[in-house]
Amino acid sequence: MKSVKKLPLTDQCHHWTHLGEVPWDLQKYWQQRYTIFPTYDDGIYMTEDAWYGVTPEPVAIYLVYDFVGFISPRKRTVIDMFAGVGGNAISLAMATEEDGYTPRFDKVIAIELDAATLACAQNNAAIYGVESKITWVLGDSFKFIELLTQSPSELEEDLRVDLATTAIFASPPWGGPGYKTDEIFDLSTMEPYNLVTLHEAYKAMDHALYLPRTSDLRQIAKLVPDNVKIDVVQYCVEGASKAMVAYIPAAVDGPVGDTADQSMS
Template sequence: MGFARIVISCRDLKARVLACQYWSQRHTLFEGYDDGVCLTDDAWFGVTPEPLARQIAYEVSGASSSKTTIVDLFAGDRDTLACAQNNAKIYELTDEITWVHGDSFEYLRLALEEPEKLHEALRIDPASTILFGSPPWGGPGYRTDEVFNLHKMEPYNLRQLHQAYKSFDHALYLPRTSDLRASKALVAWIPAENSSHPTFYYGDD
């Protein structure tokens, strides 16, 4: 009798179990889920639910009439981007998005210091750009922390993120259990240096 051997790493198995747990929330994550939305296993617990994503987009878009570009700094790996491109097509947004697979920190460095090394379509002006970041929180396990320490967040802590983003107005999506003292500091840090634009702080519901 023949048999097939299937090997799944512990990490992959855990991601698949979590994906099953989030299945019942699929229409909250994406209202258009039944239209062919694609998600990687990790995205089931990493994606921002559509109602909240719409609210964030509304708030950020109203920051200033001078802002014409938003850069999503943690859009994911190659597989996640492939799903995002598929989903953008479903939501009829393909003409409004430029996709970049790479290191967002290096991209920002080039945009500021060596823009000539970037394709013309990828060059951005800090004065007309807002950065949005939903940095890794460590997966659903963050919910077990009574207080989420932003300064010990891995792999990028709050200070590292601000240092990289300080030339731009920026918004960060962080857990609602974040240390309030750190989040107050965050709100004070968010505008680009010498900027008079409003600040934003978002917590997970």
């Protein structure tokens, strides 16, 4: 698996400027475009599916602030497992130390399975001036983690990161907007990847999971032993909850279990 350079925008990448251009089922999302990306008019591109899952910029900024507070200062690499059109990867790449200048992460790796979506992400990151600060990977993020943890020699050198100093951020697909009808969302039925599948893949490292706002907290709590703390935060925009993020420490008995980091979480 290799990193990729600049991908071309395709006819699946859109920058709509008039409501009449927008498919009817996306019009309410397009009308919120300045909340999602305040820089939309500067040339933000999105695929149609991305409108359902992109993290609004105000939420991305705050959750990255919380994410940095959750992980140890020695976590210098972060992997965005589902980069989408770049909302979270951009905020991760823009994160700084307390001085406001030094980048918080030495490396940000953003993985996306769909080429058109990744092309949009690269375009959008360029608008924020951080395209070159992100290592872009076109491929299956689960395969990437499998190689990283079991066969790192099969990754190009630039992608062979130290698991002990790496954290994961994952904003997986939720199976479409149907989750909104559930008073309590059953994470075992989330498609195409349920909660246990995600946690099992990531448990060797500190990881944050971006989940539906009505997710079942009991299911999240069962991921770790009773003496391990999981932080769960609801993120709101204009008084309405958009999502929750569960911040989950690495398993002590995982391949890179870190007792010191456990005690800090």
